[in-house]
Structures are given as structure tokens and as C-alpha cells.
Amino acid sequence: MSDEKTAARVWQVDERWTGRIRLPNVEKDTPQDEEWCEILENGEWSKVRFHDYAHIYERPGLYxxxxxGLMKCDSPRRVVGLLKDLRTEPDWPQEPLRVLDLGAGNGIVAEELRRAGASRVVGLDILPEARMAAARDRPGVYTDYIVDDLCQPSATTKARLNDMRPNALVSVAALGFCDIPALAYYNAASFVRPGGALAFNIKEEFLDARYTHGFSELLRRMVEERVVRLEATRRYIHRYGIAGQPLHYTAMIATKMTEIPRSMVVDP
Ligand SMILES: C[S@@+](CC[C@H](N)C(=O)[O-])C[C@H]1O[C@@H](n2cnc3c(N)ncnc32)[C@H](O)[C@@H]1O
Structure with a gap:
């Protein structure tokens, strides 16, 4: 598929991805969750939405x-780096990290966590294609990898997460759009005992007061009611958009102080 608006920016930046990628010429105000590119495979161009993760994970190296490569995403390094930095504080718990990686994708975050010394990393994603890609691309980085919808976790999922007793919940590039619902985040955080760490990033505008639902509202309530204590926040460039503009996110690390009241979850 081709398009007269398609720019001439054509890339090949990962040796496992043998095709080509090209970006459309678009206005800066294209919503982030509508971004797309075209990929060349077997001599044919086709359109791929950035949020069609299943389609992307099925192609080795495309993600x-x-x-x-192309959009210069830096979030796994930023979020895990901030967590690692805080752990050098003298009064920070020194036990090895046992991390639940929520919205795990194909394991790039887990690789960073292992580099930071995590002893156990359990991945969780809603897509079977994500688990398949993690096993293919980064075998061994996960202790376990669960495919489930945490809005309604199965009994097996609950047993596996209770068994691992995570002391950190990490979620990178998976909160704030129509990705992980507040209820799924709430359920994931319930497996982390008080004193554990919550590490995540979020697009900076989702911290605005006008976002009164979903993860934005849950976060606001948790901070205001001191269910969590914010330890560090860092604004940075998550990646670039298809019009070349920087997309600013905030990386955050919080300590879970008490169990989160269910009433703090406002759907959707
Ligand atoms: C942008 S990717 C980020 C992947 C990985 N964290 C990284 O930074 O490379 C977002 C991931 O969140 C996952 N996701 C979306 N909704 C989800 C949900 N309700 N529960 C679990 N994972 C979800 C997607 O399948 C996708 O793998």
C-alpha cells in the first residue's frame, strides 16, 4: 500500500528486521494513539498502526x-534507571528486586531490570503475541510470563503472582491511553506488599487535572490520600512522534504505603 502523503524517510535499523519502514507526512497534532507507518515486506508496502502491537510483535525486530531505532524511545532505560538510582539511598530496602512487569511486551524492560540486578521478573501482558515475542527475542529474561486480563485475573494468575511476592510493580509505556485500565493496575498493585515500589511512566498531559478517570485519577487519589509516597519524578523525552516532535513523559517511582482502597478506581 502506498500513499501520496508518504514521506521519503525510509529506515532499516534492526538487523533482525529485514524489511523497511517509512513514515507518513502528517501534521504535528496527529493523536499519538492514531500514529502509523508503512512497512515493506516481500515487496509490498502495508500500513501498520503503532498501537497494533500483536501485528508488530509477530515480526522479529520490527518493534x-x-x-x-526510528522513534528513539528511551523509556525502559529512564524508568528502570530512576528506580535503580533510588535504590542507592541508604534507607531504601536492599532486598533483591522481584518485579511484576505489567504490559511487558517483548522483554526490553525486563532486560533493563536484569541489568539493574533484579532477581526475578514476571512479565504480564494481555497479548499472547507479546509472550511469544519475549520468548523468541529475549529467552530467559523472565522467570515467568503470564498472559491474562488483570481486570479479571484467573485463579492460576492469582496463584502465580501470590507465589512470586513481588516487591516492585513496573509498567513502562502501557498506562494512560486505552492500554492498561485502572482496575487492572489496581489488581496488579494488590500483589505488591506495602513498602514495595511502583515504577511507571505516563505522558505528561495525563497528569493534568482535566483527566478525571482511569489511571490518571487513580494516581492522583493514591498520592493525595498518601496510599503511595512519591519518591522521584523525572520529565524526559519518551520518544519522538511521527511529525518529529518530542513526546514528553514523566517517569515516577512511588512507595506503596498501604493497600489501595477499591473505591479509588474510577472507570474507564
Ligand atoms: C507500548 S507497549 C510497551 C511494552 C513494554 N513495556 C516496553 O516498554 O517495551 C504496551 C504494552 O501494553 C500491553 N497492554 C495493553 N493493554 C494491556 C492490558 N489491559 N493488560 C496488560 N497489558 C496490556 C500491550 O499488549 C503492549 O505489549
């Missing part, structure tokens, strides 16, 4: 080439 890395698109988001990390």
Missing part, C-alpha cells in the same frame, strides 16, 4: 526498529 525495536520502529520504536527504539
Amino acid at each position: 525495536e526498529a520502529l520504536f527504539y
Whole structure:
């Protein structure tokens, strides 16, 4: 598929991805969750939405080439780096990290966590294609990898997460759009005992007061009611948009102080 608006920016930046990627010429105000590119495979161009993760994970190297090579995504390093930095504080718990990686994708975050010394990393994603890609691309980085919808976790999922007793919940590039619902985040955080860490990033505008639902509202309520204590926040460039503009996110680390009241979850 081709399009007269398609720009001549054509890339090949990951050796496992043998096709090509090209970006459309678009206005800066194209919503982030509507971004797309075209990929060349077997001599044919086709359109791929950035949020069609299943389609992307099925193609070895495409996720890395698109988001990390072309769009310069830096979030796994930023979020895990902030967590690692805080752990050097003298009064921070020194036990090894046992991390639940929520919205895990194909394991780039887990790789950073292992580099930071995590002893156990359990991945959780709603897509079977994500688990397949993690096993294919980064075998061994996960202790376990669960495919489930945490809005309604199965009994097996609950047993596996209770068994691992995570002391950190990490979620990178998976909160704030129509990705992980507040209820799924709430359920994931319930497996982390008080004193554990919550590490995540969020697009900066989702911290505005006008976002009164979903994860934005849950976060606001948790901070205001001191259910969590914010330890560090850092504004940075998550990646670039398809019009070349920087997309600013905030990386945050919080300590879970008490169990989160269910009433703090406002759907959707
Ligand atoms: C942008 S990717 C980020 C992947 C990985 N964290 C990274 O930074 O490379 C967002 C991921 O969140 C996952 N996701 C979306 N909704 C989800 C949900 N309700 N529960 C679990 N994972 C979800 C997607 O399948 C996708 O793998």
C-alpha cells in the first residue's frame, strides 16, 4: 500500500528486521494513539498502526526498529534507571528486586531490570503475541510470563503472582491511553506488599487535572490520600512522534504505603 502523503524517510535499523519502514507526512497534532507507518515486506508496502502491537510483535525486530531505532524511545532505560538510582539511598530496602512487569511486551524492560540486578521478573501482558515475542527475542529474561486480563485475573494468575511476592510493580509505556485500565493496575498493585515500589511512566498531559478517570485519577487519589509516597519524578523525552516532535513523559517511582482502597478506581 502506498500513499501520496508518504514521506521519503525510509529506515532499516534492526538487523533482525529485514524489511523497511517509512513514515507518513502528517501534521504535528496527529493523536499519538492514531500514529502509523508503512512497512515493506516481500515487496509490498502495508500500513501498520503503532498501537497494533500483536501485528508488530509477530515480526522479529520490527518493534525495536520502529520504536527504539526510528522513534528513539528511551523509556525502559529512564524508568528502570530512576528506580535503580533510588535504590542507592541508604534507607531504601536492599532486598533483591522481584518485579511484576505489567504490559511487558517483548522483554526490553525486563532486560533493563536484569541489568539493574533484579532477581526475578514476571512479565504480564494481555497479548499472547507479546509472550511469544519475549520468548523468541529475549529467552530467559523472565522467570515467568503470564498472559491474562488483570481486570479479571484467573485463579492460576492469582496463584502465580501470590507465589512470586513481588516487591516492585513496573509498567513502562502501557498506562494512560486505552492500554492498561485502572482496575487492572489496581489488581496488579494488590500483589505488591506495602513498602514495595511502583515504577511507571505516563505522558505528561495525563497528569493534568482535566483527566478525571482511569489511571490518571487513580494516581492522583493514591498520592493525595498518601496510599503511595512519591519518591522521584523525572520529565524526559519518551520518544519522538511521527511529525518529529518530542513526546514528553514523566517517569515516577512511588512507595506503596498501604493497600489501595477499591473505591479509588474510577472507570474507564
Ligand atoms: C507500548 S507497549 C510497551 C511494552 C513494554 N513495556 C516496553 O516498554 O517495551 C504496551 C504494552 O501494553 C500491553 N497492554 C495493553 N493493554 C494491556 C492490558 N489491559 N493488560 C496488560 N497489558 C496490556 C500491550 O499488549 C503492549 O505489549
